[in-house]
Amino acid sequence: MKREIYAYRCRRCGELHYPYRMVCRKCRENDHNEFDPEPLPREGILVTHTDLYALPAVFEIRKLGLGIVELSNGVRITGQLRVEEPKIGMKVRGEVEVVRSEMYSDYYGMVFYEA
């Protein structure tokens, strides 16, 4: 099974949202659940990034790359970044992978690599 992360398109005005929200940000007219989920594209441009050294305790690594990416459909997403020398504006490609492991659960999210 291919794992996907979904954006939500308003059935009233077509505005695309990520993450999910109950009321469309643009038209504010939709009824409950009037959104169509759409898998997020994987290609995008790196908007900004950081290397985080003060990590939450569940991450047993020395540093964690994080970034905001603008995907090819214009939706932005925050994700982990595994790029040697990240630069604002570079092309990246996302994979849905485990981004956090706790005692009984794995959490999946978008991890970006150099395209």
Place this chain on the structure above:
Amino acid sequence: MREVYVAGIGITSFSRLEFPLSEIAAYPVMMAMKDSGLKDIEHLYVANMGGGRVNHQTGLASAVADTLSLTPSGAELIENGPASGGSAVKQGFMAVASGMHNVVAVTGAERMREVNNLEATDLVATLTHPIAEYIYGVTLPSLAGMFTRLYMDRYGVTDRHLAMVAVKNQRHALRNEFAHIQQEITVEGILDSPEAMTNNPYVAAPLRFFDCCPVSDGGAAVILTSREVAEATGRPLVRLSGVGQASDTHCVHEREDPTELLAVRRAAAGAMEMAGVEPSDVDVAELHDAFTILEIVESEEAGFFPKGEGHLALERGDTELGGRLPINVSGGLKGRGHPVGATGIAQVYEIAHQLRGEAGDRQVEGARVGFTCNFGGFGNNVVCMVLAGE
């Protein structure tokens, strides 16, 4: 609406405090009661973010009311992330302005050093979006790091400008006996010296250790009253003349222009409009410098300097004590410390102290109008205030 006055102020030391959270919240109220001579508090507002999670204490407002023997006065807890303090002052303001109460106490407290720094950082990180931010390991420093990178790229802010904020605010804190950080630093020492990579390592690049506020314990309180009550205390009159609040998208990545802090702009404009003042009327400001970049950007969004030029004002020394618009003369979050729930109230404490003309060797001469900005989330909930001396 009735006019609302800050009749009494109180604060604890900001550092590591070995007292129960309820006492850290109660002590500054006691100080504010002594300061104003007021004993009959009709209602108590308590601001706190982490009591339930970090200190295993919920229902804090009732505990504080009883500790102060204020029963049967009403009391409630206000949790609004790092803007809890500002929100609590706003609730107190509305209670007096509406005529519902004549005398209310607003206190804020946090005891975060009961746990280690990682747990304290995680407490604050729980305010990020649970599935679109938090699961990735996003913390407030990481959001600030990404924001700083973009701001440097677009406006030419450098790590030296950031260091200048830290140097300035820690220098100011040396004049504040209640400030957490009592250490003078220099730009050379934390950026250029051979020791810089060890004494000032990256936390969330490009932000370094000295760009981040400390994790502090502490409490601060104000007593808000009607004009008649404030006049009767005989203390200098300080009016809480404007309150503004605004929210923004939960996820930082959803903002149209991620270098803008729209909630700061809107909350500041709202507070100034209510008070009938312009940014140029403000004589002294307390901004939410949880990270050095935030002082620079908030000073722009509040309208004190044009967008993208806050760092130039810093270079000119405008924001230093003695400059055109001194910012964070208390030391700010960077120097005074950041016990989350207390911060918004500590800002109002400092401005009231300044407008009374009682701030001693950190007094801003002739200060008549003051401004505060309490920044919650990463800019998704901001409370600003304007105070005026009479």
